Each structure stands twice: as C-alpha cells, then as structure tokens.
Amino acid sequence: MTEQTQTPALRLDGIVKTFPGVRALDGVSFEVRAGEVHALLGENGAGKSTLMKVLAGMHQPNEGRIFIEEREVTMESPLHAKAQGVVLIHQELSLAEELTVAENVYLGELPRKRWGFVDWTTLNAKTNEILKRLNCNFDATTRVSDLSIAKKQMVEIARALTVDAKAVVFDEPTASLTDAEKVVLFDVIRDLRARGVGIVYISHRMDEIFTLSDRLSVLRDGNYRGTLVTAETDEDEVTRLMIGRSLSYERNHEHVELGEVALEVRGLSCGSLYHDVSFEVRRGEVVGFYGLVGAGRTEIAETLFGLRTPSAGTILLEGEEVRIDSPVDAIAQGISLVPESRKEQGLVLGMSCRDNITLPQIGDLTTGPFVSNGAEVAIYDMYRDRLDIRSPSWRQAVGNLSGGNQQKIVIGKWLAMKPRVLIVDEPTRGIDVGAKGEIHNLIRELAKSGYAVIVISSEMPEVLHVADRVIGMYQGEIIRTFDAGEVTEDSLVQAISGIRADKAA
Amino acid sequence: MERLKSNRAGKWLVQNPIWGFIVIIFVFFSLSNEYFFDMRNFQNILVQTSTIGLIALGMTLVMINGNIDLSVGAVVALAASLMVDIQSWEAFSGWGNWQMLPALLAALAAGTALGALNGIIVWKTGVDAFIVTLGAMLGVRGLVFIYTEEQSFFAMNFTFSDIGMSSVGPVPSLAVLFLIATVAVHILLSRTVHGRNTYAVGGNREAAVNAGIRVGPHMVVNFMIVGFFAALAGVTLSSQMGASTPNLGREYELWVITAVVLGGTKLTGGAGSIIGTFGGVLAIGILRNGMNLMQVPAFYVLVILGSILIAVLFLDKQLTRKGAEALKT
Structure with a gap:
C-alpha cells in the first residue's frame, strides 16, 4: 500500500x-x-x-x-x-x-x-x-x-x-x-x-x-x-x-463416453431476453452455461421448462421436436429443472423431506384413491442413500435442513422423475464449501451414469470443475462454446464480457 | 416447556393447542355447571355447531391453499331458500317425500357452482380471493333477496323438518352427518394426492407450479368443495328451522374463519388440519353452550369469544416460534 x-x-x-x-x-x-x-x-x-x-x-x-x-x-x-x-x-x-x-x-x-x-x-x-x-x-x-x-x-x-x-x-x-x-x-x-x-x-x-x-x-x-x-x-x-489459483477446485479433465444427443436447441429466442441460441447436450455430458447475471442463462432454462414461451426456434428431445407450454409438459417430456433459488422456487419449506421429494410424482404413488405411504418412503430412502441426505427422519420439515441438504432434496426430487435432461441453475448458491464439493461430485456422477445435464452458474471455478463443455453468454447471446480441454479463465472472462473469439486471439 | 415438547403427546398438543384449551374449558364447565356434563348436552353441542362445522371443513382446504371464501354465509341463505322453495313447487306436488330430492340437488348444485365461479375468477383474473369472494358475498346475498322477494319460506312438508330433528340410534342425524363429513375431509386432506397438493400450493405456489401441479384447477376444486359444504349447511339449517329467511347465514363466514383459525390453520396458507378445525369448531360450540348454561348474557359471550380468539393465537405463536431465530417485527 x-x-x-x-x-x-x-x-x-x-x-x-x-x-x-x-x-x-x-x-x-x-x-x-x-x-x-x-x-x-x-x-x-x-x-x-x-x-x-x-x-x-x-x-x-x-x-x-x-x-x-x-x-x-x-x-x-x-x-x-x-x-x-x-x-x-x-x-x-x-x-x-x-x-x-x-x-x-x-x-x-x-x-x-x-x-x-x-x-x-x-x-x-x-x-x-x-x-x-x-x-x-x-x-x-x-x-x-x-x-x-x-x-x-x-x-x-x-x-x-x-x-x-x-x-x-x-x-x-x-x-x-x-x-x-x-x-x-x-x-x-x-x-x-x-x-x-x-x-x-x-x-x-x-x-x-x-x-x-x-x-x-x-x-x-x-x-x-x-x-x-x-x-x-x-x-x-x-x-x-x-x-486466483488458490481455489481448491480441480479442472474437469475426465474423459466421458458421450451418448446420443438428448437435447438440441435450434435458433431459440425469447423477446429481448436472449436470441438465436443453439446448442446440444448429449447423454453423459455436463454443459455449463457461464455469464453475468442478466446474460439470459436462467431465461433459457425457464423456457426449456415451459415457464416462458419462446418467440422463435425449436427444441428437440432425442431428435424429436417437442412443444413445451408449461412445467406439466416439460415434466411429461422428461425435462427437470433445479431452480435458481431453492427456497422460493424449489421447496415447500413447511412440508417434510419425503413429501418434497415425491411431490412431482405423487399422482403415480397411489393405491386406489390414497397416497401409498410405503411407496413414498421407499423413494425417499432411495434418494436419501444415493445423495447422502442428512436429515433425522423423513418427517423433518425441509425448512429445518442446511442449505446443502435442501439442495440435495431438490435434486433428489428431480432425479426421482428419471429425467432425460436435468437442468441445474446455480447448483451451489448459498451452500457452504464442504457441501459444494459434494454437489459437484454428484453432478459429475449423474453425467457418468448417463444423464444429460445442464449447469448454469455464475461461479467460474464451478463451471470449470463440473462441465465438459462451457458456453459463454453475454447479453442474451452465445459468444463462444469451449471444450473443457481448451477453456482458459481469461478466454472465458472475455467471452462473458462480449469479446468474441476472433478479437481475443 | 422443553419437557412438554419431548414426549409424543406433548408434541401433538404443541401442534394442536386448541385441544388443550378444549380440555380446560370442558373441565371448567363440567365443574361449574350441573347441566353441562350430560350426554344430551354433548349431542346438543354437536348439532348446534354442525352448521358452522360443515362449512369450516371446506374452508380449511381453501385456507390451506392460501385463499379464503367470504361468500359462504350468503350461499347458506341461497341454498336454504332453494331447498325450502323448490320442494313446494307444483311440478313436484305428486312426488310425496321425493319432492325434497330435486330441491336438495338444486341447492347443492347452486353452492358448488358458485364455488366453481369464485375459483375460476380467482384463477383466471389473479385477483385476490379475499376481494373476489367479498364481491360474491355481497352479490349472492343480493340474489337471495331478488329470488325470495325478501320473503321467508316455510316448509309445507313436515317430514323435512323432522329430518333435522331425527336421530340415528341415540345420536342426532345432523351430528352424525357432521362427524362423517369430518372424517371424509380428514382422509381427503391427509391421504390423497389432492390433499397433498393442497398443502404444496399453499406452502409455496411457485414450487408447486414447478412440480407440475396445475394450480388453477386445483384451487377451483377446493372452492367447489367449500361451496358444496356451505350449501349443505344451508340445507341442514333450513331443515332444523323448517323454514328459510333471506338473512340466514349472516356473519357465518366470520364464525367459520374464527373456528378454522382457532384450529391452527394459517391465513397465509400451507399449514392446518381437519383435526385442528374440528377442535376449533368444538371450542366455539362448548364455550357458547357452557356460557349459555351459566346464563352469561349473549353480548358478553361475544366479548369473551373475541378475546379468546386472540389469546389462543398468541399462545400458538409462543409455542411454535423458533426462539432467537424469529424475525423481530
């Protein structure tokens, strides 16, 4: 000084x-x-x-x-x-x-x-x-x-x-x-x-x-x-x-066998929020969306989940064009969204862990007119073990859990739907460092087991750590798509500031 | 306090403080009044509270949804008027006691339809349920006066009023009806998909939408249920009186909401239970009955009930708040 x-x-x-x-x-x-x-x-x-x-x-x-x-x-x-x-x-x-x-x-x-x-x-x-x-x-x-x-x-x-x-x-x-x-x-x-x-x-x-x-x-x-x-x-x-370099995250250097294309988006636009966005996500792949707040990343996810109506473009799931007008459609088509703010958009805080996990599929867990307690608990137990959710019992209200465990409940809820495409918006916002690592490993494991995953994040280390490909967005446009091998922090920062590859080189 | 929370019964009581309150007033009236502790009197209480109680069952669903229905009192009057009027229509004069059937169906259909209308307006316009049903409360009451031409109707068929006074074995029919309905709605709320969605929609509407629940149609169903129960209450009330008046059911919405809130349902939605509501209904019934037996003048009863409502909810807040975590407001 x-x-x-x-x-x-x-x-x-x-x-x-x-x-x-x-x-x-x-x-x-x-x-x-x-x-x-x-x-x-x-x-x-x-x-x-x-x-x-x-x-x-x-x-x-x-x-x-x-x-x-x-x-x-x-x-x-x-x-x-x-x-x-x-x-x-x-x-x-x-x-x-x-x-x-x-x-x-x-x-x-x-x-x-x-x-x-x-x-x-x-x-x-x-x-x-x-x-x-x-x-x-x-x-x-x-x-x-x-x-x-x-x-x-x-x-x-x-x-x-x-x-x-x-x-x-x-x-x-x-x-x-x-x-x-x-x-x-x-x-x-x-x-x-x-x-x-x-x-x-x-x-x-x-x-x-x-x-x-x-x-x-x-x-x-x-x-x-x-x-x-x-x-x-x-x-x-x-x-x-x-x-800096001091961050404890490793870069993602895993080599994953990619499956067929699960999701393809062609020329998707939504008013002034984003325009002419095209990308694809394969099974076994994590695609990271990186950009500043307001770059249009969350809005793309909301469109894929039926919460926004696109003004142009097409969405293809496993090669077939689909129309998604509401979350009901999205869920039926096998698209799941872990939203940006879990407390406001993802969880019913007063309800139990079990009830939150089974909420989207409760209609299928019935015997006669009644919800089957056994089927519900079985699903809860399965995802508690798989995601290592730490809660004293399934009866515990979700509002009493830590941020990391709450996020696992939201992820578990959508995994239980066996989606074709899983979108995770800001997977570790407001979660302490230890739980962050767990969530990251979980996302990697999901991809390895064949899920097509989209991760939206404002944290560069997170994107670099989990994604196989990184899409840099600036003001509603995809500026550049990087493979995990070629992406550098500098080039990514340039992309999200609107500097295109040709100028950067 | 901590010890109270540690065992199961204590926990239950903390969640349903109204039942603790019922025990207290029950013991109090039993000791202080010789006529209170009597099977007949208990049946009386059930019959007296069945009207409010039936509506409160439906209101609980609507309020857990985070909505409210202020039009139930007016619907009571409309259903009662339809019930008593239609059974005396000439078209049904040759039907004997069956002439009550079209009247009953018309009354229940009217209540359910008005509930559906409330729900659809709330869904499609996004106007707060308080405002929509406040409008419905005024409008439906107006309809009743237009329809009845400000007249009271009297049932010519005495079987109709006999039903209101009848018993199933030793228990009055209306009490039986109320108890059956209570169990049915309890099962609906606690064991079916619709019940689970009721909590989810009221607890976090956005999360419910994101979980693929069709929130609008779901809320309409609950408005239809409360409309149905309001109409049913109108029918039982007119049967007890053997008549209907256009002013029937005034302020019922307030009594119903009082009972539901006493039972622990949150005005903001997401929390509540039929066991609680049943307790709230009984508490009001016991207090009114007990004070009546002690010959407390009616207006004093109102003052006491009002004070108790606030006191019980304050107690509830004390029991459920999370110590230092609670926000200072």
Whole structure:
C-alpha cells in the first residue's frame, strides 16, 4: 500500500463477519480516501455485499474496526451509519413508490412545523436544491412511481446528499441502466468525487471500473487480496487477483463416453431476453452455461421448462421436436429443472423431506384413491442413500435442513422423475464449501451414469470443475462454446464480457 | 416447556393447542355447571355447531391453499331458500317425500357452482380471493333477496323438518352427518394426492407450479368443495328451522374463519388440519353452550369469544416460534 498523504474518508481494519457455517469476511482491511473513486471487485460470494452491509450498519462485524476520518465508529443501523456520513446506494432500489421524490429523499427525517405537520415548503425547496446539484430534470413533487429506473437511482443519490456524506457506496449501480443513463450517473459520481466525497464503487464490469475508478481493491473468498492503482494495472492482473489459483477446485479433465444427443436447441429466442441460441447436450455430458447475471442463462432454462414461451426456434428431445407450454409438459417430456433459488422456487419449506421429494410424482404413488405411504418412503430412502441426505427422519420439515441438504432434496426430487435432461441453475448458491464439493461430485456422477445435464452458474471455478463443455453468454447471446480441454479463465472472462473469439486471439 | 415438547403427546398438543384449551374449558364447565356434563348436552353441542362445522371443513382446504371464501354465509341463505322453495313447487306436488330430492340437488348444485365461479375468477383474473369472494358475498346475498322477494319460506312438508330433528340410534342425524363429513375431509386432506397438493400450493405456489401441479384447477376444486359444504349447511339449517329467511347465514363466514383459525390453520396458507378445525369448531360450540348454561348474557359471550380468539393465537405463536431465530417485527 502507498504511503498516506491524505486522511482516509473511510478506513476498515480487520473486519471479520461470520454466519453459521460461513466465514463471509475474514479480516478485511482497506481504505477509501476523500475525493477518490475506489472500486471494489470480487466474484459472487467473495464478500462484497456482506462488507457493504457491515458498512451500512445492516450487519454488525464480529471483529474489526471502522474509522471515519480516522475517528473510530460503530454502525448500529442504516440510519445511524447515514448520520455518521456513510450512505449505501442499493443495487435494488428501496424507495416508497407512491410517495413524492421529496418525501423519499427525506424519508424518516421530514422537516416539521409546529404540531408535527410536515413543512412542505422547506421540504420541497431543500429537495429541489439537491436535485439541481445532481442535474436532475424532475421536480421534488413528482411521484417516484412515475420515474424511470435511472431517475429513481438519482433519488437514492439525492438521499445521500441530505447529510454531509463522507463516503458513498454504490452497489452495482449500472445493472439496469442504459448507456446514456450511465454517462449521467458517472458525471454525478465524478462531481461527488470533486466535492471530496470518498466513493466505493462495486461492479462486475471491468470497462466501468477502468473508466471511473482511481484505485481498486479485490476480495476473494472473504479475504482482502490487495489494492491497485487503476492507471497502473490492466484487466488481466485484476482478473488473476479476483479468481486466483488458490481455489481448491480441480479442472474437469475426465474423459466421458458421450451418448446420443438428448437435447438440441435450434435458433431459440425469447423477446429481448436472449436470441438465436443453439446448442446440444448429449447423454453423459455436463454443459455449463457461464455469464453475468442478466446474460439470459436462467431465461433459457425457464423456457426449456415451459415457464416462458419462446418467440422463435425449436427444441428437440432425442431428435424429436417437442412443444413445451408449461412445467406439466416439460415434466411429461422428461425435462427437470433445479431452480435458481431453492427456497422460493424449489421447496415447500413447511412440508417434510419425503413429501418434497415425491411431490412431482405423487399422482403415480397411489393405491386406489390414497397416497401409498410405503411407496413414498421407499423413494425417499432411495434418494436419501444415493445423495447422502442428512436429515433425522423423513418427517423433518425441509425448512429445518442446511442449505446443502435442501439442495440435495431438490435434486433428489428431480432425479426421482428419471429425467432425460436435468437442468441445474446455480447448483451451489448459498451452500457452504464442504457441501459444494459434494454437489459437484454428484453432478459429475449423474453425467457418468448417463444423464444429460445442464449447469448454469455464475461461479467460474464451478463451471470449470463440473462441465465438459462451457458456453459463454453475454447479453442474451452465445459468444463462444469451449471444450473443457481448451477453456482458459481469461478466454472465458472475455467471452462473458462480449469479446468474441476472433478479437481475443 | 422443553419437557412438554419431548414426549409424543406433548408434541401433538404443541401442534394442536386448541385441544388443550378444549380440555380446560370442558373441565371448567363440567365443574361449574350441573347441566353441562350430560350426554344430551354433548349431542346438543354437536348439532348446534354442525352448521358452522360443515362449512369450516371446506374452508380449511381453501385456507390451506392460501385463499379464503367470504361468500359462504350468503350461499347458506341461497341454498336454504332453494331447498325450502323448490320442494313446494307444483311440478313436484305428486312426488310425496321425493319432492325434497330435486330441491336438495338444486341447492347443492347452486353452492358448488358458485364455488366453481369464485375459483375460476380467482384463477383466471389473479385477483385476490379475499376481494373476489367479498364481491360474491355481497352479490349472492343480493340474489337471495331478488329470488325470495325478501320473503321467508316455510316448509309445507313436515317430514323435512323432522329430518333435522331425527336421530340415528341415540345420536342426532345432523351430528352424525357432521362427524362423517369430518372424517371424509380428514382422509381427503391427509391421504390423497389432492390433499397433498393442497398443502404444496399453499406452502409455496411457485414450487408447486414447478412440480407440475396445475394450480388453477386445483384451487377451483377446493372452492367447489367449500361451496358444496356451505350449501349443505344451508340445507341442514333450513331443515332444523323448517323454514328459510333471506338473512340466514349472516356473519357465518366470520364464525367459520374464527373456528378454522382457532384450529391452527394459517391465513397465509400451507399449514392446518381437519383435526385442528374440528377442535376449533368444538371450542366455539362448548364455550357458547357452557356460557349459555351459566346464563352469561349473549353480548358478553361475544366479548369473551373475541378475546379468546386472540389469546389462543398468541399462545400458538409462543409455542411454535423458533426462539432467537424469529424475525423481530
């Protein structure tokens, strides 16, 4: 680290934050100077969001200290953090849609007259003043629901300016902005910097980070990996720092005998979500889809499972063209989907392990009009043993199990359907490291035993570890397909940033 | 507390606190009132609660689905009016006691059809069941007044009112009917595919869709079941009275929901049981009967019932919450 010439606006010292089973932050230290844009990078799960929540007072660190202008502080709540000059601009905007801009900007701190009435004149005047500073062309009395997402973000930023902000944290602010809107946002950020505010800028997008930031810090697996001066580094160095070699996953070098084509997709499109997607999956093969959030991977899976209607293209199962209008059709055709978020989309948390596993095929487990208890328990026992599900009994409510065991229940549920194609979306999201390895081995074993598997993941090591072929997607398009043997981390990063093979070579 | 949870009976009681409550009030009324502990009185309680109880069986399914049906009270009035009116139509005058059959079929069909209508609207429009059935509650009540021209109907065939008062052996027919229906719905909910899907749809609708359950048609079936039971309750009620009035069944939806919720069914869906609902129905019946025997004025009874509803649900929350894991709200 360089010698300090200025007082840092914000300094973190040895922050540790643990959750049951996870050490989300393991001694993170870094500092943001007044008047700099400091980018924070890391893969999904590296600890960026947790760090931000600690900064904003939403989480309390287990260890470590936070300094604002070299004064030690504790952040008890988001409001408390804001009062001390640290403001977080959320990735998901948290505005009261039905209130006006001014009411949102001063929410919780509305200026009052006597008897507790709101002082509208002061409120709107003060808000308009801030909006002017931000070059916003809308008025304090506009209803937030009438604004575009970019303008709503400006309202969030305006909130930050109601206090004497020392540090403003932007969490993936451009995720849903157009290019023109980005330019406006960057101007605002540069303006804040010129006023001497320390800015933490979290993003996945290299181009933004290199345009905007003065320095950057990298997190990996909850550890601080170092700070670089942006002008003195390049994407390669940053990527290496982000992904590193220390990860315990092995590359997949297995040689598997491939069977016939189980699934073929030709020219599939779905509105603006993805277009002209073609690929095939053979029996015995794991095909990995890698890309940023919003690249269209999950949407393809949802289309194959009948949750979305494609606008063009054909789907062939074992060479036969099929029409899939609903999950009922997909299941009947032998397509199974382990969804992205198991708690919201995959499991009925209040129901028992057994009932969750047998849910899609319960109609076939009957004797006369009644569900056959014996048949159900037999299926549960079979998949408990096969997947090593650890639960005290089949009666246990799924909500009480660990993330890894919950995921095994979802996978077991779909294996029990004996699918022709198994799609697994983010197989290890929110699962601790030990269980991750188990799930990965399970996916490999399934392929070996003849299943055609699609794995969608935002974690590069995961894709490299489990997939026989990797498809890199960017903004709804397949940029490149790699064989496990030829794929490199650099080329994959380029593919998902939209750089095509010809340019990369 | 921990000891209570450790043995099987204790566990059952924690899951169904209403039955513990029933034991308490049962003992209390038995000791404090000489007329309460009596076979006849018990039969009375069953007959008095059978109307609410029948509807509560269907309501339990709808509420486990995460829906609600507020139109049941109006359906009671409609079914009762159809039952009493149609059996006196001239077309059936030569049918003897069989003239009750077309009336019964019409009443039950009307209730089931209205349930189907509720369900289809909820399914196809996506409007919340609370709103849809609130509209149905007002609309159906209006239909009853149009149909009856604000008149009460009286059954000319005394056999009809005799049925309401009849007994199977020593047990009143209506109590038998209610008990049989309770067992039937219990089996439906706990042992059939439809029952399992009821929990799945209410517990996590998205997961249910992803598991290939046709959620819309499934919910329609449950609305039809509650409509059927509301109509059946209208029939038994009119039989007890030998008459129907257009105002019959007012506030029944509230009593039914009270009983179901007392029995442990969650308003958000996904959890509940017929054993619990049966307990909720009995608890209300015993409290009303017991306080009546003790000559507590009717309005005080309402105040006490309201307080007990809140107290029991608070207790339930205390028993089932997961200690420090629970979110502060």
